[in-house]
Amino acid sequence: MTLDLTAILDEIGAEMAAATDRGKVASYIPELACIDPARFGMAVCLPDGQVFTTGDAQEPFSIQSISKVFTLAMALGRMGDQFWDRVSREPSGQAFNSILQLEHHKGIPRNPFVNAGAIATTDAALAGHAPSEFLGELLQFIRTAAGDDSIFINEKVAKSEEATGDLNRALAYFMAAHGNMANPVPLALGAYFHQCAVEMSCAQLARAALFLTELPDGPRLVSAARRRRINAMMMLCGHYDASGDFAYRVGLPGKSGVGGGIMVVAPQHAGIAVWSPGLNGQGNSKLGTAAVEMLVRATGWSVFD
Numbered sequence: 111m112t113l114d115l116t117a118i119l120d121e122i123g124a125e126m127a128a129a130t131d132r133g134k135v136a137s138y139i140p141e142l143a144c145i146d147p148a149r150f151g152m153a154v155c156l157p158d159g160q161v162f163t164t165g166d167a168q169e170p171f172s173i174q175s176i177s178k179v180f181t182l183a184m185a186l187g188r189m190g191d192q193f194w195d196r197v198s199r200e201p202s203g204q205a206f207n208s209i210l211q212l213e214h215h216k217g218i219p220r221n222p223f224v225n226a227g228a229i230a231t232t233d234a235a236l237a238g239h240a241p242s243e244f245l246g247e248l249l250q251f252i253r254t255a256a257g258d259d260s261i262f263i264n265e266k267v268a269k270s271e272e273a274t275g276d277l278n279r280a281l282a283y284f285m286a287a288h289g290n291m292a293n294p295v296p297l298a299l300g301a302y303f304h305q306c307a308v309e310m311s312c313a314q315l316a317r318a319a320l321f322l323t324e325l326p327d328g329p330r331l332v333s334a335a336r337r338r339r340i341n342a343m344m345m346l347c348g349h350y351d352a353s354g355d356f357a358y359r360v361g362l363p364g365k366s367g368v369g370g371g372i373m374v375v376a377p378q379h380a381g382i383a384v385w386s387p388g389l390n391g392q393g394n395s396k397l398g399t400a401a402v403e404m405l406v407r408a409t410g411w412s413v414f415d
């Protein structure tokens with residue numbers, strides 16, 4: 111069956127434009143609070159490089175927690191499987207910024223995608239380097255994956271989060287007290303806030319997502335074994351306490367961010383990205399989830415099909 115992705119995306123774009131309940135834009139990072147909830151974009155990038163889009167797919171937005179996928183790839187590259195001594199691989203069933211389980215597990219976060227786990231991951235990826243070096247390398251990784259050198263970090267967003275980041279500081283100091291931070295907390299958090307402030311468009315993110323599937327040619331940023339494992343983590347933990355719901359509705363590895371973006375991998379088929387700033391109660395894009403659900407229904411790309 112040949113898929114008419116142009117028609118499928120047009121239909122999704124029209125349905126999402128008409129939606130009235132669009133969720134709530136994140137307000138705890140002041141710079142994100144002013145984004146218009148009416149924005150919507152989506153892109154699908156095929157392994158041969160063809161890109162299909164709808165809506166505001168070329169508009170850069172704050173990728174926030176989607177960055178955690180790239181940092182995880184970097185930390186695993188630096189430390190190999192030893193990384194897992196510092197971070198578990200289990201779904202948390204808790205909010206992304208919860209501190210509850212950290213006490214229970216003596217400073218070992220549940221997975222690399224909840225905030226505590228992501229801070230530990232950034233700390234591991236720093237590996238004694240200066241934050242600016244780490245951020246340069248992270249940007250290089252993302253630019254190579256996206257095939258686009260124009261991707262940048264929005265300093266205003268990083269500063270905005272730094273100014274309101276006490277909860278993340280609490281998580282980091284709690285881990286430090288248990289010996290699970292290798293760098294001084296302010297240094298690791300500075301790197302973390304900046305990684306979250308990377309801006310990308312759906313078109314760039316969809317292409318970047320292809321680093322997590324088999325490509326005939328193009329850059330190979332991680333090994334096949336590592337790809338499988340990162341995809342597994344995304345499937346089980348990429349949407350926090352709504353990861354089960356995302357797996358049920360979409361059936362693909364995906365990672366959300368509070369900027370309203372979701373990066374999704376359809377193994378062997380495509381890289382997918384969607385952006386709609388309004389969030390559901392678990393901090394994931396409300397319409398973004400619905401849009402990927404529609405796409406998967408139309409394409410049959412769920413890994414469970």
Ligand SMILES: NC(=O)CC[C@H](N)C(=O)O
Pocket residue numbers: 173174175176206207225271278306366367368369393
């Ligand atoms: N879920 C998210 O996107 C959270 C990322 C955000 N920068 C934070 O640390 O709170």
